[in-house]
Amino acid sequence: xxxxxxxxxxxxxxxxxxxxxxxxxxxxFEQHLEECLDCCDKLEFSRRVDALVRTRVxxxxxxxxxxxxxxxxxxSAATDPEE
Amino acid sequence: MAGVTGPRxxxxxxxxxxxxxxxxxxxxxDPSAAEDLxxxxxxxALRSFAKLREPARAKAWLFQILSHLVIDRHRSSPREVPxxxxxxxxxxxxYERIADEDPFPYSDDVHGDFLAEFHDEDVRRALxxxxxxxxxxxxxxxxxxxxxxxxxxxxxxxxxxxxxxxxRGRKALERELWDCARRRGLVKEWPR
Numbered sequence: 001x002x003x004x005x006x007x008x009x010x011x012x013x014x015x016x017x018x019x020x021x022x023x024x025x026x027x028x029f030e031q032h033l034e035e036c037l038d039c040c041d042k043l044e045f046s047r048r049v050d051a052l053v054r055t056r057v058x059x060x061x062x063x064x065x066x067x068x069x070x071x072x073x074x075x076s077a078a079t080d081p082e083e
Numbered sequence: 084m085a086g087v088t089g090p091r092x093x094x095x096x097x098x099x100x101x102x103x104x105x106x107x108x109x110x111x112x113d114p115s116a117a118e119d120l121x122x123x124x125x126x127x128a129l130r131s132f133a134k135l136r137e138p139a140r141a142k143a144w145l146f147q148i149l150s151h152l153v154i155d156r157h158r159s160s161p162r163e164v165p166x167x168x169x170x171x172x173x174x175x176x177x178y179e180r181i182a183d184e185d186p187f188p189y190s191d192d193v194h195g196d197f198l199a200e201f202h203d204e205d206v207r208r209a210l211x212x213x214x215x216x217x218x219x220x221x222x223x224x225x226x227x228x229x230x231x232x233x234x235x236x237x238x239x240x241x242x243x244x245x246x247x248x249x250x251r252g253r254k255a256l257e258r259e260l261w262d263c264a265r266r267r268g269l270v271k272e273w274p275r
Contacts, residue, residue, distance in 0.1 A: 010176075011250060014246075014249055014250055014253050015231075015246055015249075018224060018230075018231065018249070020230065020231040020246075041178075042176070042178050045177075045178045045194050046178075046253075048194070048195065048198055049177065049198065049253075049256075049257065049260075050225075050253075052198050052201065052206060053206055053210065053225055053256065054225050056201070056202075056203045056206035056207065057109055057206065057207060057210065057222075057225055057226060058203070059105065060104065060105040060108040060109070061101075062100060062101045062104050062105075063104075063114060063118075066100070066104060066118055066121070067097065067100055069118070069122070070097075070100065070121065070122055070125055071093070071097075073122050073125065073126060074089075074092075074093075074125055074126065074129055075089075077126045077129055077130070078089060078129065
């Protein structure tokens with residue numbers, strides 16, 4: 001019988017999805033999942049929300065001219081300490 | 084950039100410009116604000132270049148400067164929309180809200196159908212709507228796939244604080260997605 005409650009399991013969802021759980025916590029969490037279909041469904045939903053955000057925030061290419069403007073700003077910052 | 088600092092600083096930091104800009108855009112949501120933030124990051128980095136002990140950590144160091152700039156700006160300007168109390172936010176469950184409201188009564192996968200309704204812009208706006216203190220670690224995990232240990236080091240806080248901010252950040256994001264669905268008329272909140 002799992003010692004972890006559903007509330008405790010839900011608090012661990014994101015640590016699990018981010019693969020940041022300790023070995024002991026992981027064992028206890030997975031034991032809870034084996035016995036709780038409700039938490040399995042909720043975890044799967046959290047995984048889908050995470051995937052939605054990861055795919056929708058996407059890449060953002062560097063616009064033209066940004067690097068030149070930064071080089072110019074750095075050049076003036078280096079010569080003008082008040083800049 | 085006079086003297087020897089200039090070329091060395093440029094060689095160590097400019098290869099990370101694209102990654103910094105991507106991060107800044109996800110933090111600010113606006114190309115012009117993102118460029119300002121990146122410029123400010125580089126100027127601050129140049130001024131404290133002597134503090135960079137390990138050149139191999141240049142990217143993490145730049146991310147750290149940018150992240151602190153975002154969080155410090157938030158501290159100096161009050162938020163327009165306050166978040167709900169801690170307990171209420173932590174108890175919020177998008178999964179349960181969808182199950183309760185059942186917006187697609189004939190669906191075999193009501194939760195999947197609900198998520199499929201969101202456009203790229205909805206998700207980006209939801210991310211931008213959450214407080215910076217939660218958005219910063221969340222964006223670093225989503226966009227840069229940073230580990231909790233790297234985040235703790237970068238933000239200068241214990242691992243437990245990182246976990247707590249990521250939990251509350253995800254809950255705040257779920258809540259924003261729910262509010263977005265309500266605004267778009269995908270769901271109604273029936274009186275219970």
